[in-house]
Amino acid sequence: MKNFKKSLWIFLILFIVSFNLVWAEDLSNISGTQAIVYDYETGEIIYTKDIDSKSYPASITKLMTALLLAENFNKDEMLTYTQSAADQPAYSYGKNVEQVLVGDKMSAEDAMYALLLYSGNDIAYMIADNVSGDSAKFVNAMNLKAKELGMTSTNFVTPNGIDDNTEVHLTTPYDIAIMTKAAFENDWIEKTMKTERVVVSTENSREREIENRNKNLGLNGCIGGKTGYTEKAGRCLTSIYKNNDRTLIGVVMNSEYIYGVDTAVFEDMNTIMEYSFNREKDTLKKSGDIIKSVTASYKVIPFIGPNRTIDIPLFINEDIKYYKTEIEPKIDVKVNTFNLWKIDPSTPLGTITITLKDYSETYTLYSDISSSKLLKDNIFIYVGLGIGVLILIILIVIIFKKIFGRKKRRYRY
Incomplete structure (x- = not known):
């Protein structure tokens, strides 16, 4: 009986472990068609799902609008509510929260809250008009900023992400991760994204409390983010999570949206984040692996001759580890110029650089060739010469x- 119980416990433990391992590797259950997890500090990409295909970002667009607001206004400066803001559809502050008249004033601080927490479509246009004079000039500034940040696959058409009348308001999960990092690096935007609820108002309207639409905020390490939805885009979400002093950015695009439920994209985000925080790096090259062999010539007797050639294996003395994803690592090997008579196993003879998107890491190459080996290889010549x-x-x-x-x-x- 005791043996049976012992065997049963072992079976259960193995089952749980194997289930967790399978679950950790199998993320096919997320409903989002595109996703990425990006290390905020290092730029390493931990998880990918079709990260370079262009798609609609919906209201995640407003992060770029927020960046331009933060760069052009102080919190206590006032913005004027414009006609183009009043013309925006539902999910606008002036239509769904509190009536705002054209010409009314709102502080830049409250505008930032209404833009990122409530995701007011009208607030985005109010910001655009006040920063650049009109939305067309503002969109041009948005695209210039995107290029400056390295968002090479992005084209903005509207300040709020509404895509009803365009087919080219597009970006990628990778570009959104870059934009999210840039936005979160701004102290004003970071503070706003971390806020769960706040009271805002215009000069001539009542104070209203608005709540952050990011349902994950404050849970499982989520410290900020931005939601988005249009019929074209599906449910979108970018988030920042912090766990044990490690910060990751996650993006999920074109996730499922069920009216009245709306949990899929938030569950998707928690799934990819839990996976990424627990994931171990894969080994690309092991310590001692020969990376490249080069042929070098040298004089048997320094400065005199004769000339001989030797094959020199170049190896690394540490493991090269990376997160294996759909991105193929680019490998660049460079060999230094060196004098064979002056090297030993501690002499750096070159480098190998591993690049994945904008992240790269360089390792030093060494060899076991030394002057004593050259002497040993040519011992008969030296003996003959000595005789x-x-x-x-x-x-x-x-x-x-x-x-x-x-x-x-x-x-x-």
Whole structure:
């Protein structure tokens, strides 16, 4: 009976472990068609799902609008509510929260809250008009900022992400991760994204409390983010999570949206984040692996010759680890110029650089070749040369003896 119970416990433990391992590797259950997890500090990409295909970002667009607001206004400066803001559809502050008249004033701080927490479509246009004069000029500024950040696959058409009348308001999960990092690096935006609820108002309207639409905020390490939805885009979400002093950015695009439920994209985010925080790196190259062999020539006798060639294996003395995803690592090997007679196993002879998107890491290459090995490889030449030199010395001595012997005899005579 005891053996049976022991076997049962072992079976259960193995089952749980194997289930967790399978679950950790299998993320096919997320409903989002695109996703990425990006290390905020290092730029390493931990998880990918079709990260370079262009799609609609919906209201995640407003992160770029927030960046331009933060760069052009102080919190206490006032913005004027414009006609183009009033013309925006539902999910606008002036239509769904509190009536706002054209010409009314709102502080930049409250505008930032209404933009990122409530995701007011009208607030985005109010910001655009106040920053650039009109939305067309503002969109141009948005695209210039995107290029500055390295968002090479992004094209903005509207300040709020509404895509009803366009097919080219597009970006990628990777570009959104870059934008999210840039936004979160701004102290004003970071504070706003971390806020769960706040009271805002315009000069001529009542105060209203608005709540952050990011349902994950404050749970499982989520410290910020931005939601989005249009019929074209599906449910979208970008988030920042912090766990044990490690910060990750996650993006899920085109997730499922069920009216009245709306949990899929938030569950997707928690799934990819839990996976990424627990994931271990894969080994690309092991310590001692030969990365490249080069042929070098050297003089058997320094500065004199003759010339010989030798194959030099270049290896690393540490493991190269990375997160294996759909991104193929680019490998660049560079070999230094060196003098074979002056190297030893501690001499750096080159580098190998591993690049994945904007992240790269460089490792040093070494070899086991040394001057003592060169001497050993050419020992017969040196022995022969030594014998030759010895014979030459003996011949010189004999010749000198003969010469001096004749001179001595002549002297006697």
